[in-house]
Amino acid sequence: MTDLFNNIHGKRIASRKVTGRVRGLYIASGQDFVTQSVDKLHCDHGGIIGDYHYGMTRRAGGREPWYERGTLIRNDRQLSLISVEELEKIATAMGLDVIRPEWIGANIVVEGIADFTLLPAGTVLFFDSGLTLKLNGLNAPCKVAGTSIAQHIGAQNEAMVALNFVKAAKYLRGQTGWVEREGAAEVSDKITVRMPEQLCYAPD
Template sequence: MTDLFDNIHGKRIAARKVTGRVRGLYIASGQDFVTQAVDKLHCDHGGIIGDHHYGMTRRAGGREPWYQRGTVIRNDRELSLISLEELEKIAAAMGLDAIRPEWIGANIVVEGIADFTLLPAGTVLFFDSGLTLKLNGLNAPCKIAGTSIAQHIGAQNEAVLALNFVKAAKYLRGQTGWVERTGAAAASDKVAVRILEQICYAPDWSA
């Protein structure tokens, strides 16, 4: 019997599981995206309770050019996640000693998950304390976060450093995600990562 995938022009990658660990939790309890460290995050289906980005819906912006700006859409960016390893790579590429996750609005910092930013959309994260998140896909770096870094380190030229962040953080900026199962995440949690089977979409457009 011919395998269904014999005629697929892309690449098939089997599902797998990996594990990591929480290295920091943060909430944006003020009027902007900058976060503050906490020991625990409590989440329902709107995201982190009390967070600046909390809500079942959000307004479309520059990341959704197919909608008129301000259109109400589902909030698939309830949380911002980044790995410690990739944050260190960004800092090194920018010639900085360190970049604090708070400066760029991170809610969860993980460790031990290779190429975290490149995990496919739909990957599911299970936290020991009960929370389950579904990743929405890589988080493209922006000049707003870069400007925040510049302001926190007292850079003389904020515009130049902001642009440097956009370049240095490409494919390293982490992920956005939303709450699939309500619950909590604690600073001591292990994270079980379930990566779904992947079929790279690569049709033969010349056929």
């Protein structure tokens, strides 16, 4: 065990706890991923009740090239989360006054959590109103969300805006996650963030 510790010395980050707050809550109650603002989200183990992405399972797509498209897999992308600080950075990088979280399908907008997108997979979020979420890892930006932005701002060149979003939102697009403990989240909830111990796997 000592030899193992010596091998990873300098590549270990201890578990930590920080806090943030809910800035906004949104649900996709229609037939696509675009969301609408609400005051409260009710969640069970399938995700947000009544949401477009609700379900214990989902179909594999382009993010899972190791499966045939359409293969039934666990739904580890029940919710989309982004920070208000990072959303503002994306808008600035794209030369826009604002990007509304609804346009890119966000369910929860947080504030006060530094480098939110870079939180490690396995981080757990505890909401004051009772909900617990486990983060699946950073959400890679896609042209679908970028096209939605283009349509909402009335851009003449949708393809260019979509591509700009993919570039501007890299490592800023937020996180996806799934419900670990059923419950609710409300606007202004305090969020307790528990990060797991991180070890960098870098074999010779």
